[in-house]
Amino acid sequence: MSLDPATVRRIAxxxxxxxxxxxxxxxxxxxxxxxxxxxxxxxxxxxxVEPMVGTGHAALRMREDVVTDGGARDAVLSNAPDAAGPYYxxxxxxx
Amino acid sequence: MMLTELTIAAAQGGLRRREFSAEELVGAHVAAIDRLxxxxxxxxxxxxxQALDAARRAxxxxxxxxxxxxxxxxxxxxxxxxxxxxxxxTAASRMLEEFVPPYESTVTANLLADGAVFVGKTNLDEFxxxxxxxxxxxxxxxxxxxxxxxxxxxxxxxxSSGGSAAAVAARLAMGATGTDTGGSIRQPASYCGIAGIKPxxxxxxxxxxxxxxSSLDQAGPxxxxxxxxxxxxQSMAGxxxxxxxxxxxxxxxxxxxxxxxxxxxxxxxxxEYRVAGMPAEIEAxxxxxxxxxxxxxCEIVExxxxxxxxxxxxxYIVAPAECSSNLARYDGVRFGRRVPGESLDExxxxxxxxxxxxxxxxRILMGTYVLSAGYYDAYYxxxxxxxxxxxxxxxxxxxxxxxxxxxxxxxxxxxxxxxxDDPVQMYLNDVFTVPASMAGVPAMSxxxxxxxxxxxxxxxxxxxxxxxxxxxxxxxxxxxxxSFTHRPAVRxxxx
Numbered sequence: 110m111s112l113d114p115a116t117v118r119r120i121a122x123x124x125x126x127x128x129x130x131x132x133x134x135x136x137x138x139x140x141x142x143x144x145x146x147x148x149x150x151x152x153x154x155x156x157x158v159e160p161m162v163g164t165g166h167a168a169l170r171m172r173e174d175v176v177t178d179g180g181a182r183d184a185v186l187s188n189a190p191d192a193a194g195p196y197y198x199x200x201x202x203x204x
Numbered sequence: 205m206m207l208t209e210l211t212i213a214a215a216q217g218g219l220r221r222r223e224f225s226a227e228e229l230v231g232a233h234v235a236a237i238d239r240l241x242x243x244x245x246x247x248x249x250x251x252x253x254q255a256l257d258a259a260r261r262a263x264x265x266x267x268x269x270x271x272x273x274x275x276x277x278x279x280x281x282x283x284x285x286x287x288x289x290x291x292x293x294t295a296a297s298r299m300l301e302e303f304v305p306p307y308e309s310t311v312t313a314n315l316l317a318d319g320a321v322f323v324g325k326t327n328l329d330e331f332x333x334x335x336x337x338x339x340x341x342x343x344x345x346x347x348x349x350x351x352x353x354x355x356x357x358x359x360x361x362x363x364s365s366g367g368s369a370a371a372v373a374a375r376l377a378m379g380a381t382g383t384d385t386g387g388s389i390r391q392p393a394s395y396c397g398i399a400g401i402k403p404x405x406x407x408x409x410x411x412x413x414x415x416x417x418s419s420l421d422q423a424g425p426x427x428x429x430x431x432x433x434x435x436x437x438q439s440m441a442g443x444x445x446x447x448x449x450x451x452x453x454x455x456x457x458x459x460x461x462x463x464x465x466x467x468x469x470x471x472x473x474x475x476e477y478r479v480a481g482m483p484a485e486i487e488a489x490x491x492x493x494x495x496x497x498x499x500x501x502c503e504i505v506e507x508x509x510x511x512x513x514x515x516x517x518x519x520y521i522v523a524p525a526e527c528s529s530n531l532a533r534y535d536g537v538r539f540g541r542r543v544p545g546e547s548l549d550e551x552x553x554x555x556x557x558x559x560x561x562x563x564x565x566x567r568i569l570m571g572t573y574v575l576s577a578g579y580y581d582a583y584y585x586x587x588x589x590x591x592x593x594x595x596x597x598x599x600x601x602x603x604x605x606x607x608x609x610x611x612x613x614x615x616x617x618x619x620x621x622x623x624x625d626d627p628v629q630m631y632l633n634d635v636f637t638v639p640a641s642m643a644g645v646p647a648m649s650x651x652x653x654x655x656x657x658x659x660x661x662x663x664x665x666x667x668x669x670x671x672x673x674x675x676x677x678x679x680x681x682x683x684x685x686x687s688f689t690h691r692p693a694v695r696x697x698x699x
Contacts, residue, residue, distance in 0.1 A: 117569075124528060124572040125535070126565050127553035136569070139627055143570060146628050147517040147583070153590050160588030161595055163419050164405045164644035166451045166669060184306035188539040199537045202548055 111141050207232040208375040208696035212278055212432040215378060219266055219277050226266060226277025230259035230321050233279040236696035237323060237376045244694065246361075246371040247324040248284045248342045249292050255279065258321040265319065275439055276319030281371040281380035284325035285332055286312045286423070287412040291322075295414045296330045296340035299534045299541050299559035309412025310444045311381060311423045318439040323377055327367030330561045331531065332388055332416045335633040337366025338620065339563040347396060347617050348374040348692035352658030355693060359617040359659070362392030362633075368426050369396035375696035379427035379436050383413060385420045386519050387613075387637025390649035393426055394612035394662025397651045397690060399433050399679065400426040404669045405644035406451035408437075409444030417526035418449075420519075420641050430650055430680040434458035437672065453670055461673035462680040466500040469678065472507035472605035477636060479513075479614070486611045486661065489652050493609055493663045496685035497678065505605050509597040514590050515639040516631060521574050521587035522642075527564075528571025534559060566627065595643040602668045607678045610636050612649040612662035636664060646672045650679040651688040660690065 112120075117137050121128045128136065186192045190199075207229050210218065218224055234252045241247050262277035287293050287305035294300045308316070316322075329339040337345040337360060345366040347359040361370040365382030369392035372380050382389035384402035393400030401424045408423040415421060425436030438459065443452040473494060478487070498504050536542035536555030543558050545551035560568070574583035601608060614635055623629045640647040646669070649662040663682055667675035 112573075116573075120569050120573045120576070123576060124568050125549065125552035125556055126560070126568060127550075127557035136566070139566060140569060140573070142626065142628055143520060143566075144573075147520055147587075150514060150517050150521075150586055150590055153511070153514060153586075153593070155586060155589040155593075158589040158592055160585055161592035162588065163449060164595075164669070166404075166406045166644070167449045169448065170445070172445070181306070187306050188303060190539065190542055197538075200548065200551060202537060 112137055112144065206697050208236055210378070211429050212378050212427060212435050213429070215278060216274065220272070222266070226259040226262035226321070227256065229277055230255050230279045230323065232696070233323055233377060240374055240376060240694065240696070244346045244348060244370050244374060245343050246327055246345055246367040246374065246376060247281065248294055248296065248327050248367070250324040251291060251322060255321050255323045262319060262321060273317065273319040274435065275315060277321060278319070278379070279321050279323045279377055280315065281324060281326040281368055281377035282312055282322050283328055283365055283368050283381050283383060285328060285383055285414045286381060287414070288312055288322065288325065291325065293325065293414070294342070295332070296328045296342055297559065297561070297564070298341045301341070301541065303540060307412060310409035310446065311413065311440045314439050314442065320439070326371055326380055329364035329366065330564050331414065332364040332383055332385060333527070333563050333567055334363040335387070335391060335630055336360035337363040337392070338624065339561050341561060344620060345370050348694035349397060349617060349659055350693040358620045360395065360620055362395035362617065364388040365426060366392045369393055369398060369400070372396070372398050372426050372428060373692050374694055379425055379432055381423060381440065382426045383421055383423050384641065385417050385523060386641045387634040389424045389426060390637045390647060390662070390664060391613050391633060393649040394660065395617035397660030397688065397692065398426055398428050399430050399648065399650050399683070400424060401433050401437060401648035401672065401675065402641070402646060403437060403441060403672055404646045406449055407441050407670070407672070409442070409447040409450045411444055411446040415530040417523040418530060419526060420523060430676060430683045431459060431462045433648070434462050434676050456673055458672060458676055461676040464673070464677040466497065466502050466677060466681050469502045469607065469674070470505050470605040471497050471502045471678065472505050472601050472608045474507050474509045474512065474601070474608055474610060476509050476512035477610045479635065482614060485655050486614060489661045489663060490611050493652055493682055496682055497609060499685070500681040507601045507605060507608070509601055509639065511590065511593045511597050512639050515594055515642055516635055518587045518590045518594065518642060519634070519638045520570070520631060521583050522591060524567040524571035525575050525584050526571070528568045528575065531564070531568055591642050594639055598643040598645055606674050608666040609678070610664045610666065612636060612664040616655040616657065616659035616661055640666045645669050646675050648675050648679045650682050652682060652686050653688065654690055
């Protein structure tokens with residue numbers, strides 16, 4: 110499998126990473142190099158093998174549905190790019 | 205007495221006997237940082253004033269008697285991937301250049317509760333993605349070691365925890381935290397001639413550690429001796445309700461495990477790690493390690509881990525996939541860098557182009573591709589299945605042996621500028637460390653000797669899940685046999 114420039118552009122669009130046309134040849138070469146190398150996994154017989162999602166040592170836990178944290182308005186706002194008083198404001202994200 | 209030469213174990217005693225004060229101990233390290241960090245670039249942020257204040261508080265506690273917590277007054281470096289309350293935490297990325305967390309990661313909170321003093325935030329590859337510490341937005345780190353007879357060539361410290369490794373090797377800190385996703389503690393430890401352990405996945409909480417690949421990321425200590433690593437892991441480890449992958453098992457006495465007898469321990473030598481083209485000096489160090497463990501009373505057993513050779517390719521699907529998902533949060537909207545745009549998409553795209561470096565962008569793109577419609581089964585699902593086969597390799601081996609012994613890395617530290625044109629060549633540095641990460645089992649690098657060029661070489665001990673004790677036991681036996689007393693050319697006491 111080899112990526113063409115249109116596919117590289119499409120992936121970048123999906124990832125919301127801006128790329129210049131001048132970046133394309135190098136990116137295409139590097140990604141194809143990595144993809145060509147990982148093709149070796151195609152020779153592994155995976156019939157009947159379960160996918161490994163995690164290491165499986167931690168069981169999912171239940172807890173009481175109670176507030177365990179809070180009252181940290183100023184801490185939460187400390188990294189807000191443009192807080193307005195006690196409000197967290199962001200650029201318009203619903204168009 | 206050269207305070208920067210002490211081990212953590214020795215400093216604990218010296219502080220309690222009042223042979224020196226915490227202020228003197230921390231001050232010696234702060235002075236070394238002042239003098240050498242401009243060159244080594246091991247720290248992104250130095251917190252000298254806070255450290256000296258904390259040292260004076262430590263002295264007050266030590267003066268109070270016997271109850272001082274274990275790490276009281278011990279100066280440590282903290283990889284700049286751990287959120288530290290009120291201290292800038294960058295992940296070595298322009299994206300988080302100004303980010304000051306309003307909370308403390310669980311691992312660093314544990315160390316602080318035990319009295320540790322943080323001298324600064326150590327440099328790393330951007331978002332922990334790299335094997336040479338050359339992708340940091342804050343500049344590359346210089347390895348304090350030099351090739352014999354060549355004091356000009358700048359060598360890489362390994363990565364991604366390269367700043368931590370360089371700081372500990374150069375005696376700018378007594379120990380440091382690292383994180384390891386595919387070798388990021390063990391490979392830089394090997395390149396810088398120090399010890400470092402990636403504990404079992406789930407042993408240290410990931411809460412408050414900036415995520416790269418969540419099913420692989422694991423924090424661990426780096427220090428100049430195996431025992432010092434044991435002392436630090438004792439403090440860092442433990443169950444945490446705030447990390448759903450944290451495992452609720454008791455943390456044993458790691459320090460006690462360091463002196464344990466190896467009589468009857470079975471040590472596996474995996475045939476598949478004898479890769480084609482392995483340098484003779486790596487092979488020789490490995491053979492020497494085998495002989496040392498045999499002399500210590502171990503039984504040496506040849507074992508086979510047939511899926512080893514697929515480890516790296518599997519890793520470079522799974523890790524980028526998780527990275528592309530984790531790093532989606534850096535969108536310029538809520539925190540971190542923002543580059544304005546005409547539309548929302550333009551804002552996203554401009555922010556992520558400017559905020560991320562080339563390697564991070566490349567991995568996000570790879571991850572996006574292998575997770576995208578039509579390719580998910582062919583790449584990501586297949587990789588998860590191969591990962592399971594790799595884990596089963598380890599499970600099978602650990603039915604007959606207690607630990608595995610391998611080299612840590614296929615070469616000693618290389619020069620800045622080498623291996624940098626082709627991402628795949630750079631990825632091959634992690635060939636021996638990635639399989640244990642895939643399986644989630646604990647693994648430690650310990651310095652074993654010097655290469656012909658005078659650079660440190662590490663050996664790796666891999667253990668069963670949650671059996672860090674056997675890893676510490678075998679690693680300390682190797683350490684004793686190697687009696688590695690070599691020190692890097694650039695270090696605190698060399699003026």
